[in-house]
Amino acid sequence: MRHYLDYNATAPLRPQVREAVIQAMDLVGNASSIHAEGRKARAAIERARSQVAQLVNGDSGCVIFMSGATEANMQALTPNMKWDYETKSASHLYYSAVEHPSVLAGGRFAESQMTSIPVDENGVVDLVELRGLLEQHDGSHGVAMVAIMAVNSETGVIQPIEEIAKLAKEFDAYCHIDAVQAAGRIPLDIGQVGCTSMSLSSHKLGGPKGIGALVMAREGLEPEQLITGGPQENRNRAGTEDVQAIVGFGIAAELAFEQAQDTSNDSEMARLRGLRDRFEAGLRDLVPDVVIFGEGAARIDNCSQFAIPGMRAETMLIQLDLAGVAVSSGSACSSGKISASHVLIAMGVDAVLAGAAVRVSLGWASTTEDVEKLLSVLAKICAKHSKKLSLAL
Structure with a gap:
């Protein structure tokens, strides 16, 4: 699935x-x-x-x-x-x-x-x-x-x-x-x-x-x-x-x-905000030093762009895709190749960290199961990455 x-x-x-x-x-x-x-x-x-x-x-x-x-x-x-x-x-x-x-x-x-x-x-x-x-x-x-x-x-x-x-x-x-x-x-x-x-x-x-x-x-x-x-x-x-x-x-x-x-607590955007917040909380539990871009400003409720220091976006996208999860590294109109985002560079983000950026965006058919699957796969990717670092040391 x-x-x-x-x-x-x-x-x-x-x-x-x-x-x-x-x-x-x-x-x-x-x-x-x-x-x-x-x-x-x-x-x-x-x-x-x-x-x-x-x-x-x-x-x-x-x-x-x-x-x-x-x-x-x-x-x-x-x-x-x-x-x-x-x-x-x-x-x-x-x-x-x-x-x-x-x-x-x-x-x-x-x-x-x-x-x-x-x-x-x-x-x-x-x-x-x-x-x-x-x-x-x-x-x-x-x-x-x-x-x-x-x-x-x-x-x-x-x-x-x-x-x-x-x-x-x-x-x-x-x-x-x-x-x-x-x-x-x-x-x-x-x-x-x-x-x-x-x-x-x-x-x-x-x-x-x-x-x-x-x-x-x-x-x-x-x-x-x-x-x-x-x-x-x-x-x-x-x-x-x-x-x-x-x-x-x-x-x-x-x-x-x-x-x-619809701005009620039962609105679609409130539902997506809940899913986005659940994802970001779970991500922080997995990676305490994760960077979430733009979180100091007002954001729409369906989107989260993050970077895990030391892990390239390309590596993460490939592993997520193989596990059945589709996310991206930025604008689809500029991601024929994966490179540091011009958006993040303009924000003063270091090029190496910008090259690790991944975007998750939710919508009308998104579910709790989607978010939990993403977190589950990320946990495995992070564990594998940590193991490689330990072996390298």
């Missing part, structure tokens, strides 16, 4: 989503066609658009469906922006040092137009440094753009996005929030946050892979179109819509919205 504990990479498809996707496969019409079949496909897309908008308390007319959050970030991060339908260009991108690779790449900004914002030892953006950068921004060629990940995909640390957006607004800057790991785990309100845009991903919510969205804060805010051609997505992204994936995304977003709104 496999024990899957890598929800921050991708969540298993929820049963309700699977059923909705299967039913949507019978919608034969092109959503751009005016006949009955086309109108049915269009209605399904617009229903999903409303469900995704609800997830961030946004306007359904401001939701642009895309192939995923990477594309959404790419479209949002552009110097060519319109504000109230008039060109208001951005000349420089300021992004935190702990961003997802799709933001670190800078979208359509040149490398010379990009500046990294430092973070503290927990990976939280340094607001004083950000203010300083915005004060020094040369606005003669355009305004600034700030891009921040609401929740870090590796550590689970929550950024002060409302304060960041407020600071951006003070300096007349655009503010893009990568909300991929936050959606469904903390309440999101794009208007209350005060940002310009948010990116979302379906497969982090238990929806289909290959579908995401860019949500603009209001009408009149338009980033330059990335994929041009037809008039789909209100002329914001050309190409025939993937109706099945969009429908599945809508259902996943609706379930995630309900989950995030």
Whole structure:
């Protein structure tokens, strides 16, 4: 039996989503066609658009469906922006040092137009440094753009996005929030946050892979179109819509919205917090000197990134996998090879310790049995590691 504990990479498809996707496969019409079949496909897309908008308390007319959050970030991060339908260009991108690779790449900004914002030892953006950068921004060629990940995909640390957006607004800057790991785990309100845009991903919510969205804060805010051609997505992204994936995304977003709104002691996030805390307590019993990254800051309830000094992440991942437990060493989008996490390096973590980091992330199908199995296997790995060290001495 496999024990899957890598929800921050991708969540298993929820049963309700699977059923909705299967039913949507019978919608034969092109959503751009005016006949009955086309109108049915269009209605399904617009229903999903409303469900995704609800997830961030946004306007359904401001939701642009895309192939995923990477594309959404790419479209949002552009110097060519319109504000109230008039060109208001951005000349420089300021992004935190702990961003997802799709933001670190800078979208359509040149490398010379990009500046990294430092973070503290927990990976939280340094607001004083950000203010300083915005004060020094040369606005003669355009305004600034700030891009921040609401929740870090590796550590689970929550950024002060409302304060960041407020600071951006003070300096007349655009503010893009990568909300991929936050959606469904903390309440999101794009208007209350005060940002310009948010990116979302379906497969982090238990929806289909290959579908995401860019949500603009209001009408009149338009980033330059990335994929041009037809008039789909209100002329914001050309190409025939993937109706099945969009429908599945809508259902996943609706379930995630309900989950995030429930803050009771019986909520899903409270359940996951209990599992996460049980894991960390058990891990400390096994390895008293274990390092849990970001624990000094606010974190989402489903995630724990840790390192056992002297034990490489690669070794641990292989042994866990062979024992039937799936975890990861960080962002799945950057872990084709296992190396020291740029997130941890930015937090000031020693490269050797950063190379030992492993991430456990929980979700809708996670159980106590999964956590106990993980602890059991880790106990065996640690015992074997201790024995090798003793023999070496």
